[in-house]
Amino acid sequence: MNVFWRELRANRKSLIWWCVGMVLMIYAGMAKYAAYATSGTSIADLMKQMPASLSAALGFAGLDVMKASGFYGMLYLYLLLMVAIHAALLGANILAKEERDHTSEFLMVKPASRSRIVTAKLAAAFVNVTVLNLVSLGLSFAVVEQYAAGENMTDEILLLMGAMFIVQLVFLFLGSAIAAVGKRPRSAASLATTVMLVTYVVSIVVDINKNLGFLRYLTPFKYFAAAPVLDRMGYEPVFVVLSALIIVASVVVTYLAYDRRDLKL
Amino acid sequence: MNVIEIHHLTKSYGKARGIVDVSFDVEEGEIFGFIGPNGAGKSTTIRTLLSLIRPTSGSATIFGKDCVKQAPEIAKEIGYLPSEVFYYDKMKVIDLLKYSASFYGKDCTKRIKELAEYMDLDLKRRIDDLSYGNRKKVGIVQGLLHEPKLIILDEPTGGLDPLMQQKFFELLRQENAKGATILLSSHVLDEVQRLCSRVAIIKEGRIIKLEKMSDLTRDNYKKFSVECDAAADARFAVDGVSNLERKGGTVSFLFKGDVDGMVKRLAEVHVRNLWVEEPTLEEIFMHYYTKEE
Numbered sequence: 001m002n003v004f005w006r007e008l009r010a011n012r013k014s015l016i017w018w019c020v021g022m023v024l025m026i027y028a029g030m031a032k033y034a035a036y037a038t039s040g041t042s043i044a045d046l047m048k049q050m051p052a053s054l055s056a057a058l059g060f061a062g063l064d065v066m067k068a069s070g071f072y073g074m075l076y077l078y079l080l081l082m083v084a085i086h087a088a089l090l091g092a093n094i095l096a097k098e099e100r101d102h103t104s105e106f107l108m109v110k111p112a113s114r115s116r117i118v119t120a121k122l123a124a125a126f127v128n129v130t131v132l133n134l135v136s137l138g139l140s141f142a143v144v145e146q147y148a149a150g151e152n153m154t155d156e157i158l159l160l161m162g163a164m165f166i167v168q169l170v171f172l173f174l175g176s177a178i179a180a181v182g183k184r185p186r187s188a189a190s191l192a193t194t195v196m197l198v199t200y201v202v203s204i205v206v207d208i209n210k211n212l213g214f215l216r217y218l219t220p221f222k223y224f225a226a227a228p229v230l231d232r233m234g235y236e237p238v239f240v241v242l243s244a245l246i247i248v249a250s251v252v253v254t255y256l257a258y259d260r261r262d263l264k265l
Numbered sequence: 266m267n268v269i270e271i272h273h274l275t276k277s278y279g280k281a282r283g284i285v286d287v288s289f290d291v292e293e294g295e296i297f298g299f300i301g302p303n304g305a306g307k308s309t310t311i312r313t314l315l316s317l318i319r320p321t322s323g324s325a326t327i328f329g330k331d332c333v334k335q336a337p338e339i340a341k342e343i344g345y346l347p348s349e350v351f352y353y354d355k356m357k358v359i360d361l362l363k364y365s366a367s368f369y370g371k372d373c374t375k376r377i378k379e380l381a382e383y384m385d386l387d388l389k390r391r392i393d394d395l396s397y398g399n400r401k402k403v404g405i406v407q408g409l410l411h412e413p414k415l416i417i418l419d420e421p422t423g424g425l426d427p428l429m430q431q432k433f434f435e436l437l438r439q440e441n442a443k444g445a446t447i448l449l450s451s452h453v454l455d456e457v458q459r460l461c462s463r464v465a466i467i468k469e470g471r472i473i474k475l476e477k478m479s480d481l482t483r484d485n486y487k488k489f490s491v492e493c494d495a496a497a498d499a500r501f502a503v504d505g506v507s508n509l510e511r512k513g514g515t516v517s518f519l520f521k522g523d524v525d526g527m528v529k530r531l532a533e534v535h536v537r538n539l540w541v542e543e544p545t546l547e548e549i550f551m552h553y554y555t556k557e558e
Contacts, residue, residue, distance in 0.1 A: 002367040010353070102351035106407070109315050110368040111340040262318040265308075265347075 003107075003117055007094060007124030015128050018086050019135045025082060026136065029075040030143045033068060037147070056207030062227035068148045069156050072140070073226030076160050079136060080167055080221060084196050087129055087168040091175025092192035094121045095254070099185035099264045114259045122176060122254070129168045137161040156230055163224030163235060166243045170220045171196055173250035180257035185264055217242065266293045268415055268446040269314065274323035276313055283309045284470045286323070291448055296441055298461030298478070299450040300550065306470040307450040308348060311419050315345060327415065341369060344413035348420035348450075350404035354393035358403055361392060362410060369411040380406040383436065384429070397424040405433060409440065416440060416447045422456060434460060454547045466553055474553055481549055487524065488548060490517040491531065492538035500530055507552045519544055519552050 047055065047065060064070035095118070098104040107117065140157045175192040182188045203221035206212050216222035223239035269291035276283035284306040291297040301307055312318045314325055316336035325332040327339045352361050359377075366373035381388050386402040395403065401424045408416065416437070422430045437460065441447055451457050457464060457478075464481060466474040474481075491501075492515045502509060505522030514537070520527055531539070544552075 002364060006364060101353070102349070103353060105317065105345070105347040106352060106365070108317055109340055109343065109345045110365070111337045112368055113337045116337075260319065263312075265312065265317060 001120070003112070003120035004124050007121055008127060011090070011094075011124065011128050015131060018082075018132055021082065022079070022132065022136050023139055025079060026075070026139045026143050029078070030068075030072070030147050033065075033071040033075075033147050036065065036071065037068075037149075053208045057204055063230075068144060068151055069153050069230065071147075072144050072153065072156070073160070073230055076164070076226045077221075080164055081200060083129075083132060083136070083164055083168050084171045084200070084221070085193060086132060087171040088175040088192040088196040089189050090125050090128055091172040091177075092179040092188040093175075094125050095176050095179040095258065096182070096185040096188035100188075102265065104263045105265055108263060114261075115255055118176075118180075118255055118258050122173075122251070125172055125176070126169075129172055130165075133161060133165045133168060136164065155233065159229055159233065159235075160224075160226060163229055166240070167220050167224060170243050170246050170250075173247050173254065177250040177253040177257070180254045180261065183264075220246070267291065268293045269297075269325065269327050269448065271310070271314070271325040272323055274310065274313060274325055275321045276309055276318060277321050282306075282470045283321070284313070284467075287467070287470075287472050288323075289465045289472060289475050291446060292463075293446055294441070294444060295463060296437070296447040296449060296461045298457035298464035299448060299467065300452065300454060300457050300464055301467035302452050305467045307452075307467060308419055309470075310467070311417055311448070311450060315340075315343070315417070341411075342414040344408035344411065344416045346401075346404045346408040346416075346418045346421050348423065350400045352392045352400070352403065352407075354391070356392050357388070358386065358390055358392060358395070359388040361403065362388070362407060365407050366410055371411065373410045376410050376412065377406060380409055380436075384432065398426060398429065401425055402429070405436075409436070412443075412445075414445055416445050418447065418449045420451055420453075421449065422451075422453065430456070454545070454550055458545070466550065468553065486544045486549055486552075487520050487527075488517065488540075488542045488544040489520055489527070490515055490540040490542070491534075491536055493534050493536050497534040500534060503530070508548065519548060 047060070058074070060070070060074040063073045065074055098107055108114065137157065140161065141154070144153055144157060171192075174195065175189075178192045178195065179185070179188040182191060199219040200221050202215055203219040203225070206216045206219070206222055220243065223243055224235055229235060267290040269289075271288050271290070274287040275285050277285075287306070287310055299307055299310070309318070313320050314327065314332055316333055319333060328342065330339050332339065356364070358381075362373075362377050362381075366377065377388075380386075384402045384405055386399065386406060390399075392400065392403070401421075405421075408418075418437075422433070425433060434456070437447060437449075447460075449457065449460060461478050463475070463477050465472050489501075491497075495511060495516070498509070498511060498516050501516065501518055506518045506520050509516065509518040511517075
């Protein structure tokens with residue numbers, strides 16, 4: 001448990017800043033909605049005239065952004081991007097930092113198996129990711145309600161934040177697997193974020209070019225995009241299964257690879 | 266009883282050489298020296314023993330347990346001081362030491378205080394405010410606070426001033442007297458000579474010599490220095506002689522073998538002056554390192 005608490009302490013400050021960032025994002029985002037909503041139809045027209053590629057790139061394809069729920073759906077993509085960066089960085093760094101900062105000669109000669117240390121670190125990372133998700137959830141309730149204009153959005157918010165949590169876990173464990181397998185601890189975090197950003201770009205490409213629809217299986221950003229989730233008020237089972245597979249595979253790879261790893265000293 | 270047993274340990278890093286077929290034992294209660302220049306494979310051997318890296322082939326046991334499979338169990342009784350000490354910069358010294366102690370499941374508070382006082386280490390400072398020497402002191406306290414049965418030190422004295430080195434060696438002698446076994450790797454031969462009872466010499470990844478310190482420095486080798494004409498030098502180039510060199514009017518060499526034979530040889534030349542000394546470890550070491558080239 002000592003490693004777990006140590007990791008929570010070590011990540012506390014960074015988590016607080018991510019939460020602050022989340023507060024600003026949601027608050028500023030929904031404040032903008034207020035501006036849209038009061039400006040009436042002119043903005044709605046403008047958005048309709050926008051080419052599909054642009055609306056896809058900006059993240060509101062298939063959403064009625066004149067409704068609070070639609071606008072929140074658009075904002076959700078940016079929240080998703082933010083938490084994905086957080087999760088990927090955290091997952092990669094929490095393992096790689098011991099080698100990067102040369103502290104593995106301290107920690108890894110202690111009477112604790114590597115698996116035990118990995119478990120403690122992943123548990124601490126899981127708590128961090130959960131806290132960021134709960135903060136987003138709480139804040140969404142608090143802020144969105146103000147603009148909802150009678151629209152009940154409890155279920156929508158819960159659905160989207162649940163999806164966000166799955167995506168967070170996917171990137172968290174992808175990050176840790178990359179750190180466990182990667183030869184260079186210094187580049188683990190940048191490699192993890194690169195993978196994450198590539199999947200993000202793929203998700204936009206899929207939006208722009210409908211012929212590339214099959215690519216959506218490759219990008220977790222598309223697994224639980226706001227428009228289809230809000231449309232059917234649920235998740236597509238195939239993507240839930242796919243996410244679970246990625247998470248399980250990443251966790252297994254993390255443990256196996258880290259256990260066999262020659263630590264870089 | 267052997268505390269460490271290393272059997273044909275090999276570690277290769279792709280093309281780069283690691284260690285090749287390293288075998289030696291460290292007995293309970295001894296101070297064992299592991300010497301060789303930088304890059305010879307000392308740290309690689311130690312890191313393999315500590316399971317920080319995995320052997321390519323061969324095996325090693327510590328306390329009779331397998332180094333890889335039972336690493337966490339073995340680690341309870343090991344204190345390790347790496348050659349370069351790095352800790353979590355933002356932690357205070359005392360917090361780091363308490364964190365370290367928390368892994369061993371026993372109360373080490375008293376011991377931490379004693380060691381810190383002895384090594385003159387301020388427990389309240391932050392790690393990143395410490396000089397290299399002071400970080401090394403943290404490493405020493407950290408390595409000894411759980412009173413390990415086996416202490417492994419990799420180039421331990423770098424960064425410590427001579428006074429602190431003295432205190433540290435005294436501390437090691439005390440721990441050894443209490444029953445701790447010590448494996449000390451170093452390229453500073455003087456410190457090995459002062460502390461160790463046996464040594465292994467490693468060169469380019471292979472153990473080239475394993476001997477008692479007393480045998481290495483006393484029984485086998487003599488250092489001869491002879492003041493005589495240069496014309497006589499060739500007479501000394503016989504079996505058992507190494508490091509033959511002339512400086513001014515004096516020729517010196519290391520000799521291992523029948524001393525009587527050498528004395529008879531000396532009788533054949535005109536000797537103006539003669540010294541027969543115990544060689545320092547440094548000289549023997551140079552002998553091993555130049556011999557095979």
